[in-house]
Amino acid sequence: MLEEQVGRLVTRMGAVFPGERAVFRGHDLHASLKDLDWLELYLFGITGRRFTPQQIKVLQAIWSYTSYPDARIWNNRVTALAGTARSTGSLGIAAALAVSDAQIYGGGVVLRASEFLIRARAQVDAGADLTKLVYAELKQQRGIAGYGRPISSGDERIAPMLALAREHGLDDGGHLKLAFEVEKILLAGRWRLYMNYAALTAALSADFGLSPREYYFFVIPAFLAGMPPCYLEAAKKPAGLLFPLPCRMLSYEGVARRHWRGAPLKPDAFG
Amino acid sequence: MITESIHTRIWQEEPEPDNAFAAASCHCHGYDVYGDLLAHASWIEYLFLLFRGKAPTPGQARLLEGLAVALANPGPRDAAVHAAMCGGVGGSTSASCLIAALAVGAGASGGAREVLLAMEDWLERGTDPVLWQTGLVVKPMDDPADVWPTPGHPAGFDPHGIRCTTPVLQTMAYLAALDCAPSLAWLQDHRAALESAAGLPLAMSGVAAAALRDLGCTPAQGEMLFLLLRLPGVAVHALEQKDYGHKNFPFFKVELENDPGPAQDVANPVEATV
Numbered sequence: 255m256l257e258e259q260v261g262r263l264v265t266r267m268g269a270v271f272p273g274e275r276a277v278f279r280g281h282d283l284h285a286s287l288k289d290l291d292w293l294e295l296y297l298f299g300i301t302g303r304r305f306t307p308q309q310i311k312v313l314q315a316i317w318s319y320t321s322y323p324d325a326r327i328w329n330n331r332v333t334a335l336a337g338t339a340r341s342t343g344s345l346g347i348a349a350a351l352a353v354s355d356a357q358i359y360g361g362g363v364v365l366r367a368s369e370f371l372i373r374a375r376a377q378v379d380a381g382a383d384l385t386k387l388v389y390a391e392l393k394q395q396r397g398i399a400g401y402g403r404p405i406s407s408g409d410e411r412i413a414p415m416l417a418l419a420r421e422h423g424l425d426d427g428g429h430l431k432l433a434f435e436v437e438k439i440l441l442a443g444r445w446r447l448y449m450n451y452a453a454l455t456a457a458l459s460a461d462f463g464l465s466p467r468e469y470y471f472f473v474i475p476a477f478l479a480g481m482p483p484c485y486l487e488a489a490k491k492p493a494g495l496l497f498p499l500p501c502r503m504l505s506y507e508g509v510a511r512r513h514w515r516g517a518p519l520k521p522d523a524f525g
Numbered sequence: 526m527i528t529e530s531i532h533t534r535i536w537q538e539e540p541e542p543d544n545a546f547a548a549a550s551c552h553c554h555g556y557d558v559y560g561d562l563l564a565h566a567s568w569i570e571y572l573f574l575l576f577r578g579k580a581p582t583p584g585q586a587r588l589l590e591g592l593a594v595a596l597a598n599p600g601p602r603d604a605a606v607h608a609a610m611c612g613g614v615g616g617s618t619s620a621s622c623l624i625a626a627l628a629v630g631a632g633a634s635g636g637a638r639e640v641l642l643a644m645e646d647w648l649e650r651g652t653d654p655v656l657w658q659t660g661l662v663v664k665p666m667d668d669p670a671d672v673w674p675t676p677g678h679p680a681g682f683d684p685h686g687i688r689c690t691t692p693v694l695q696t697m698a699y700l701a702a703l704d705c706a707p708s709l710a711w712l713q714d715h716r717a718a719l720e721s722a723a724g725l726p727l728a729m730s731g732v733a734a735a736a737l738r739d740l741g742c743t744p745a746q747g748e749m750l751f752l753l754l755r756l757p758g759v760a761v762h763a764l765e766q767k768d769y770g771h772k773n774f775p776f777f778k779v780e781l782e783n784d785p786g787p788a789q790d791v792a793n794p795v796e797a798t799v
Contacts, residue, residue: 286785501547508578
């Protein structure tokens with residue numbers, strides 16, 4: 255099987271013919287796809303499908319509404335630290351995007367949220383009881399992705415995103431309705447978990463036909479717009495001025511001081 | 526007013542008397558790094574200390590050193606090294622070459638994720654041949670909610686292998702003969718049966734997983750160490766290809782199965798796609 259593939263790329267995704275043309279998923283990029291804006295092209299690359307102008311508006315806002323140039327946030331902080339350490343913008347942003355594949359936010363959460371909502375919707379449509387599904391998920395996963403938040407319980411992105419979806423007539427999809435029903439169940443129980451942005455956007459994306467894996471790829475640049483400002487401000491200031499850590503900020507909780515085998519004892523080393 | 530701190534069981538510092546931002550002493554798991562380890566510990570011993578929190582026995586140091594030599598350079602055909610060389614030939618930054626290798630070498634097919642999964646199998650199955658036999662015939666479960674794609678083969682085995690390769694056998698034989706490698710010794714004794722159950726030959730990732738288990742690493746520690754230990758070869762191959770340049774590096778032939786041809790102009794791509 256390997257021998258057949260040596261030295262060749264067999265593909266349906268595209269290729270460049272230098273000096274001539276470029277093909278993107280079976281279409282001439284500079285002819286039939288030339289009018290697509292970047293997000294449409296990005297989504298076409300992921301799904302091979304096109305979306306309505308209203309859906310594109312909402313999908314674009316999913317990125318915009320969570321682009322926070324706050325250098326305290328863990329992924330943004332990576333970009334900002336790259337700036338203060340005088341690394342390159344590309345390295346800082348690439349690393350921050352990779353860091354966004356996290357378990358408590360970003361890639362890990364959105365994928366789980368989408369998978370749960372799509373699975374739950376299919377099971378409810380087949381006659382399953384949503385409350386039982388939620389309880390079972392809580393028992394198995396010790397939480398439901400898209401509900402609750404690491405730092406605060408409320409989510410400032412929910413209201414503007416819902417308003418936009420409503421404005422474009424996209425707030426009545428089955429997955430979105432189910433996402434709110436899940437929130438009702440979680441608020442009524444002892445968990446007191448509000449829906450967060452991941453569940454809302456996973457529901458909207460599912461209503462637009464994005465599978466969990468497609469939604470995951472769509473979300474990868476979601477935090478991107480907030481990152482360059484973090485880098486640029488840190489790079490503009492004198493090097494090392496962002497989040498300097500004095501020695502006293504290390505809280506040591508390890509073993510007492512000791513000597514490496516064969517090392518001569520030093521009186522001051524027992525400190 | 527500082528109210529927050531970084532909690533650590535690994536690292537303790539005392540500041541220079543005139544500079545709160547410069548350490549006068551650094552202790553790693555209790556050992557004075559610059560006043561003691563620098564003169565008395567080898568790099569591989571220090572590496573063990575960092576991960577395990579204690580000094581290695583001579584056998585453990587030898588095991589880690591042997592593993593480090595075995596993994597240091599997967600060679601230019603390895604996908605992670607290939608990725609780093611793509612950075613090198615284009616004149617990309619050194620860090621991006623290493624990032625490229627880490628990203629590709631992180632995967633569940635020949636990469637660090639495979640080592641982690643194999644180490645999880647060790648935790649579950651130990652040295653019980655029956656558990657291994659039954660576990661290896663079960664296809665890896667697809668989890669659509671996981672950012673990691675589903676592995677296509679049992680962790681630690683070569684999906685394209687014909688038989689266990691000479692370097693894998695040599696590495697296992699050398700490491701298993703050390704006095705602190707019971708998992709490796711067991712793996713060596715049971716290799717044929719395990720390969721038969723998996724339907725695939727043992728891979729270097731499988732040997733690495735057993736060695737890292739014998740070193741007392743958790744699967745997460747093993748994943749990290751595997752990523753780290755392969756970087757030396759990655760670095761030098763990226764540097765070498767930077768010197769050779771892109772004209773001396775394969776670009777490969779493309780076979781586009783749905784080429785619309787020149788001057789194609791379709792108004793609605795959906796119609797053409799669906």
